[in-house]
Amino acid sequence: MKKPLFTKTIQLMIWLMLMIAVIGLVLGHRLMLYYFEKEKEDITNGIRQYFELNDNSFRQLNQELLFIAANDANVKGLTSMENVQEPDYKALLNYNIDVAAVQMRLQNIVSVYGNKYYVWLYEAKSDTFIDYGNNDYKLRTDFREIIGKQIEEKNIKLSQNGRWFIEEQRYICSTLRFGNVYIGTWIDLEDYLDNIMKLKISPSFMVSILDQDENPVRNKRYLYGDITDIDDMESAEKGLSNFTIKEKGAKSDFSIVIRIYQKWYENSHFLQMVLVLVSLGFLLVVLSFSVYLRNKVLHPILRFYNQIAANSGIQKINVNEGVVELDEAARMLNVLIDEVHALELDNYVQKTKRQEAELGFAQQQIRPHFFINCLNVIYSMAQLNKKQNIQDLCVDISDYMRLLFQANTDLVPVLQELDMIDKYLKVMNSVYGQDFMYSLTKECELAGDIMPPLLIQTFVENSIKHGGKEERLFISVVIKKECSVNTNKLCISIQDSGIGFPEEVLEKLNRGEEIQKTAGHQIGIQNVLQRLKLIYETDYELLFQNLGSGAKVTIRIPERKAEAVKDEYTVG
Numbered sequence: 001m002k003k004p005l006f007t008k009t010i011q012l013m014i015w016l017m018l019m020i021a022v023i024g025l026v027l028g029h030r031l032m033l034y035y036f037e038k039e040k041e042d043i044t045n046g047i048r049q050y051f052e053l054n055d056n057s058f059r060q061l062n063q064e065l066l067f068i069a070a071n072d073a074n075v076k077g078l079t080s081m082e083n084v085q086e087p088d089y090k091a092l093l094n095y096n097i098d099v100a101a102v103q104m105r106l107q108n109i110v111s112v113y114g115n116k117y118y119v120w121l122y123e124a125k126s127d128t129f130i131d132y133g134n135n136d137y138k139l140r141t142d143f144r145e146i147i148g149k150q151i152e153e154k155n156i157k158l159s160q161n162g163r164w165f166i167e168e169q170r171y172i173c174s175t176l177r178f179g180n181v182y183i184g185t186w187i188d189l190e191d192y193l194d195n196i197m198k199l200k201i202s203p204s205f206m207v208s209i210l211d212q213d214e215n216p217v218r219n220k221r222y223l224y225g226d227i228t229d230i231d232d233m234e235s236a237e238k239g240l241s242n243f244t245i246k247e248k249g250a251k252s253d254f255s256i257v258i259r260i261y262q263k264w265y266e267n268s269h270f271l272q273m274v275l276v277l278v279s280l281g282f283l284l285v286v287l288s289f290s291v292y293l294r295n296k297v298l299h300p301i302l303r304f305y306n307q308i309a310a311n312s313g314i315q316k317i318n319v320n321e322g323v324v325e326l327d328e329a330a331r332m333l334n335v336l337i338d339e340v341h342a343l344e345l346d347n348y349v350q351k352t353k354r355q356e357a358e359l360g361f362a363q364q365q366i367r368p369h370f371f372i373n374c375l376n377v378i379y380s381m382a383q384l385n386k387k388q389n390i391q392d393l394c395v396d397i398s399d400y401m402r403l404l405f406q407a408n409t410d411l412v413p414v415l416q417e418l419d420m421i422d423k424y425l426k427v428m429n430s431v432y433g434q435d436f437m438y439s440l441t442k443e444c445e446l447a448g449d450i451m452p453p454l455l456i457q458t459f460v461e462n463s464i465k466h467g468g469k470e471e472r473l474f475i476s477v478v479i480k481k482e483c484s485v486n487t488n489k490l491c492i493s494i495q496d497s498g499i500g501f502p503e504e505v506l507e508k509l510n511r512g513e514e515i516q517k518t519a520g521h522q523i524g525i526q527n528v529l530q531r532l533k534l535i536y537e538t539d540y541e542l543l544f545q546n547l548g549s550g551a552k553v554t555i556r557i558p559e560r561k562a563e564a565v566k567d568e569y570t571v572g
Contacts, residue, residue: 020181023338040243043201043260049249051256052197058251061113061185062162062174069121074101078123079180099130106132118143124180136188143171143186156182165253166211172254189217196256204261212253217403246310265349377427389430396423410535411450411546413558414490415481418442421456428464443480448561449490452531459494459553467498467550473520474550481559489560493552500546508546532557 068075077098080091106119110133118140120131123530129151136141146168150156159165159174167173175184189209196207209217248255374397381390418440425438460475467473476498482489501509508515514526532540541556 036243040260044245046199047201047245047247047258050196051249054195055249055251057113058164058174058249059162061117062159062176062251064109065119065174065185066176066178068102068105069176069181069183072102072105072268074098074105075123075181078102078126078128080126095126099128102130103132106130116187118186120144120147120184120186122147122156122182124182134186134188139188146171147184160253163251163253164249166209166217169217169456185251188233196258201258202260206261208257208259208261210257214255217254386430389427392430393427396420396427410452412453413452413562414446414449417453417456418446418452418477418479421460424457425475426461432473436475437472438475439477441478442478443478446479450560450562451490451557452535454556455528456492456494458528460526463496463498463551465493467496471497473498482556489556490559492555492557494555495547495550495552497550500549500551501544503546506544506546531562 047066061129072528075098075352077094080095080098102121106121109119110117115133115135118131118133120129120143122129129148131140131147134143156177157165157167157173157175162174162176164174166189170189171186172189173184175182177183193209194209211217243260245258245260246255247258285403289466326444374393378390378393381393413460422440425440429436429438456477460477463475464473464540467475476493478493478495480491482491500506505515509525512529529542534555539558543554545552545554
């Protein structure tokens, strides 16, 4: 006897291994996250401290420059040359002394904040420009050229609220104004970034600058560490501890973006490595066992399920899967399948016989109903002494009844049904004269189409019988086709100008409820409903309406051709 696969011991082992693996992975992951979050926090705090110090330097530098522009006596003395008309050597001497003194002030500022700064002053009334700083001759020349152009165009760019801004995608600037005095500080972007790179934030990082519109400045990125080019940078971005720090100084219109690249094993603790390795080991064991379960259990179960699902379980199931429980279940299901086969066959036979009996009864019920109505019409004609009309009606009735009784059909050609309706309406017109009018309209080609017999006849008779006794009656029969993507419908509408349906009867008809049959009334309509359900099941529509004057019945049935149903029906 085969040993059952799933025992309590094996189940317990599986659960223990899964729990240990999950706990190890979660714990190791949590520790690593904590470590990296702590490292990120430390780096972020260090960078923010640097920017706070840098903001203080910018603020102090702006304050000193603004003080010089507003209060320095030598700056005010520059205006002494404004109204000099003739050579005045004394005034010129004083002017040169003031220029030298102002330049000394600027030199003192550069000596404090660093020779990478470039400081300048422009007094508009005397058109005096004084500058100092930056040892790089080319940079100093570029600064003078840009500022000189702004002075010439009278379009000197000022700092907003004393904030430092990016100029020419290359320089960081601050320009202040007091009256007619413009004073500013410039520094090369790369010199500014050098100070950040010296921080050695991490073994590998990248620095970029965004302008006030969040666009990269010169689209240049500054790399540090073992990241030497863009390819290395893109590879580093796949690491486990990448993170980005974005800072914007309180006195800056631009932002500094620093991206840190750290490999996960760098600076990691021994405990983390042990936990990760142990967790991975257990995970491998669980995965190996899962593969075994998949091959020995899951696949047989899947095949077992597919066999049950296929064809709603009609086919028998394979009983040799190698798993005791599945083999026993398959044997029991095969026994049930045999019993279901026998039961389904018996039910199918009984259902078929019942439907045939119900449809036959419905047809036999409608035929005497129609015949009785015709006899009543003949009786009325006889009272009116309309012999020719009686003869015509008898011929038409004889032809129609012969067709129905001999063929015993469930479906007849639509054109034949319309022809008989037309004959019947002509007879009714001859009986009632000008008090009865009708129209029969075909809006489509109907060759080969078939439908249940006496379907239209029933509602036409009902309109004549209940439409009105004293007033003139008009009956309209329209047949057309409604086409859609999935199916084509045959739409038949019968409309009269009579008194319409009683409201309580109309509600019941539209709900499909049975109507009380009194003195033979409503037999035809109930018979139509019964036949439509038997032939089309739910794929039909029967709508009853009361119009402003008269009633309307709309019938929608699937379009069927004689050749399409020759295996089901015999068409005479």
